[in-house]
């Protein structure tokens with residue numbers, strides 16, 4: 379008999395389509411396959427620190443009807459690292475950068491939680507690894523729309539973000555065509571260009587700028603002008619937020635000081651549109667998609683991937699394979715040690731299928 383009777387589940391970091399589908403799959407598998415109890419911990423690691431009402435029992439009823447919904451029914455926080463925690467106590471005294479992880483471990487014990495499924499990105503899983511080192515039985519589930527984790531073929535959320543970006547491009551094409559404009563669509567992705575290149579291919583765009591291929595704006599202008607010469611009087615350009623010119627830097631929209639990863643990218647779309655307008659003789663406008671890419675209805679593919687991840691995470695816990703993260707290896711699920719996955723990011727490769735496909739169909743990559 380397994381010593382695991384009650385498991386906890388938490389989401390931390392930015393929201394991502396598919397989080398609810400993972401929570402649902404974890405809960406259903408734990409209850410129906412293994413007869414476990416499931417506790418949802420609200421607001422990520424902050425809830426783990428606070429305990430009490432932040433811990434809620436998850437039942438089949440509570441996870442019913444959430445598979446398609448974006449966001450997370452458990453809410454999230456992307457600032458609370460209990461190993462380096464800043465908080466204000468009941469007496470109003472501020473404590474800065476203290477290790478409060480023992481409080482988290484104690485709260486798990488008090489709630490009778492024997493093991494945890496932690497759903498998050500790099501920062502969240504770093505703490506997951508650190509809790510695993512302290513003896514907490516942890517399985518991680520990788521989440522990010524950016525699809526930039528090396529250990530897994532695909533992260534859930536990516537498919538929905540690409541679908542949203544593509545639908546937006548389809549809508550923007552109407553205005554671009556009617557008004558003979560070039561529309562520059564800025565997408566997310568942080569330092570990886572997966573959302574950018576995938577939506578540029580799916581959206582039938584003329585040019586695509588991604589972090590992995592530093593660009594020359596003149597090359598983009600030449601591509602638009604060549605199209606004009608053959609009678610196409612509009613253009614669609616996708617710019618990933620992390621794109622940068624050959625001799626320049628990324629555009630930072632905001633610095634969130636108390637965040638583990640303080641740099642927020644954004645604004646390159648407007649820069650590119652302004653530069654292009656001077657070169658191509660057409661009005662150029664920028665649309666920044668921003669968090670639209672993280673919200674709304676989760677695609678069928680993401681619901682399926684999230685469900686596979688969630689159910690497999692519980693299987694791994696019950697097999698005693700603690701300290702690992704679920705991962706997609708080809709078409710099959712596998713796992714990787716949390717010790718190895720942290721900080722191991724991937725990028726769009728020069729000789730990979732994304733860039734080959736884009737270049738083969740004549741999408742200008744700005745180089």
Ligand code: F6P
Nearest residue numbers: 392522523524566567568642643
């Ligand atoms: O990692 C997911 C992501 O949406 C990135 O694509 C983006 O750069 C970042 O998070 C935005 O973070 P925030 O929601 O904190 O502004």
